[in-house]
Amino acid sequence: MSFLNLGLPAVLAGLAGLAGILFVLQQLRVRHAEITVPTTLFWAAAVREAPVRVFRRRFRHWLAYLLVLLICALLWIGFAGPEVDRQGGAEHTVLFLDGSAHTSDPADFERARRELVDDVAALSPGSREVLFGGAHTLKLLAPGEDRRLLEKRLASLAPEASPSRLDEQLRLMTRNAAYPETVRVVVYGRAPVGDRTLAELPAGFSVSRAVEYEPAAVNHGITALGVGPAASGAWNRVDVRIGITSSGGASIDPGDLRVGIEGGDLGGAALAATAPGRFVLRDLVADGATLEVRIDKADKLSLDNVARLTLPERLRLRVAVAEGVDAAIHNAIRADKGLELVAEDADVLVRQAGDTRPVDRPAITLRPMADQDTAFEIAYVGERDTRQVLEASVAGLGLDQIDAMALASAVDRPIGVAVFEGAERQVSIWSELLQPNYNFVHSRSFPLFLSKSLRWLAGEQAWYAYLAAGRTVTEQSVRSSLGPADDGVLETLGADYLPARAGIVTVDGGADLQVSLLSEAVSGFSAGAAVETSAAGTAAGVPLTGIVTWLILAALLLFGVEWYLYQRGLMP
């Protein structure tokens, strides 16, 4: 036995509350109906020995209290909606409505939605729940909730441009101790089940699909859209690579693609095919603009026909180098076309530790080993986790490319990295490391370290090779790893960041970045592992509508009894 509208604890709590309220009301109730009688002579004498009941006196009329409590309890239980679970409550059914791009075809989604609504009506409310797997998994109906809520909640939902969350949801469910031993997951939609996920399901967990969809139709989808340094070597230009996946035996031509930047059409001439379904856009200006690629061809799914990418923004960095700084620094800066040596109005300084001029901007400071305990000291701005910053800085500034062992042997001291919070970004290194007798300035890691350090100090915007829904964000600079964490959604939080759906995400500093679907599984109509097809509509339990009726009739009968007793003066 369970309850349709309320859980057992809520029913019991309600009963206890009713009993308490009725008890208090019984205590407080002093109802003086005024009745005119021929004389009060005898009553006055009788009351002198049995005084009238007053507030908070001895509790009386237990039977009357129990009668009223019984009536209220019957009505309360009727409201709670008792039901019988015909399978004894052993099996729990999870109905998973796929709201990912897999089922974004309107006909597919509508069919899944309709099947879901029909099946929910046939299931015992206490042993089923309904999930919606879009960009995030939503619980549409909790166990015990009235199924009439489902239609209303479904009305505002539509498939989203995101990969399927079914595998992730299945893994979470198997780890959730709240589920009973036997769980049946019924999938409504085309969301594929991974082979590995299916194989790892524990005993008692089963997955089936409610609707058998027809094989994949003709579809094209953009499954790759990434940016990288220009092959031409131009420091301020990038190449963009595009991948198209086609299913149903179809293929795509460059003429079927529309490429535009900031709303303007780039024209098919800029597009070069490198392989079937692979295209490249060369030497696009890295100015932070939004690139849009669109497939101009009718097919099954529309969500994967468009992808957008925010191009990186690469500006020439102005560096001022103080007098007395080693020539290796000058040479490395001159070699980098993204850097410009200036005497004034620099973005970043490179200076000696003994320089008496005031430091009003980020700088690389060369400090004697005698004055600095650690070979590399990095000052960052803002409250960050020091360990996280340290890990990020080693990779972000290219320190992991340095042959630390060799350097340590040469200087006869350990080579370490220290990070600390400061008012201004600073990088401080031992000045001795730049001397020719150490191999640091001759190594390949030195210009990388110098370039990355200067760009981080200048606060250059991070850029990303691609941003795909449901895939880990991989940044191409140290910017977000060491930058301030005020409002950046892409800030590392000790875990990978996965944009949930195609759209726009905002990084710290307020820049908006485009995220695209880019899913091989979606565009290729991946069927995943083979699962059984069976509807969830085998009735596991039914609400006891008849019992509710009897409960209400019993309550009404007791109302009649109370009225009769009241009229006969047998109860107060």
Next chain:
Amino acid sequence: MATQAAFDALFDPDFLTALERFRLHAKRVSPAGRHADQASRDRGAGLEFADYKPYVPGDDLRAIDWNVYRRLGRVFVRVFEERQDLPVYMLVDRSKSMFLERRPRIDAGLKAAFGLASIVLAQHDSVGLFAFSNTLEVKIKSTSGRNRLMTFGRQLACLDEAHETCLADAVNRLAGMRLRRGLLVIVSDFFDPAGIEAVVAAMKRCRHRLLLLQLSKDADANPGMHKDLHGDVRLLDCESGAGVDVTIGPAVLARYQEIYQAFNDRLAGFVQKHGAGLIRLNADGDVLEQLRALFVSGRLVV
């Protein structure tokens, strides 16, 4: 019009006809009354032989018993019992409690009083009518003769609702009036706020014989019969308006019944001790039937 309607309701020929065979007998009436049918202590002209006495000059020669003279040689005269009338005083309660409820007690009270009056007047006794609530009013001091019944009835019909019950005071006042000793019939519910003890004390002081006509209802003894008398109620006294808050339950009801029984017992005890009469008349019942049960063999001796 209201009075006429009340009189019409009171005057029921069938009721009066049924009462014609009833007689109210006094064991002995006080002297100095009119000639009538009730036995008295007076000796004189009459039909019932009472005794002999030695002849003295002036005695009626027709009363000399010559047979005794022949046997004894002495002259005796026969003495007869003089039959006189019984003065009956109706003291009718017109307080508010008599007019309360769907079938007010006053209806039965007036009918019973009217019936008794018809019996009294039919046997040549005299009847007076006094009404009381918080004051005593003399409606008819004394009247006799069968033809005075209508007058008596009209006076009864004129009795309307007055104020509070002051029965003890009314009895005291009536006892203080210089009336010939007779039968005082008290038609009341006896719900005197002064208490039954005050009423009993007043009745003790009264020199008339007493016939108490107590008007009651079933709900008086068993208030649980009253559909509204349960639970938490505020009882309002119809006369004083004072309220009493009561939580009516089995214990209170039981205690009430004990007190009411004690009230009745006190009244009955007084009646028994002082040779008075007590008629408990159910105001909801048939008055004629209840009177018929009292007049055993058509007689009620007081």
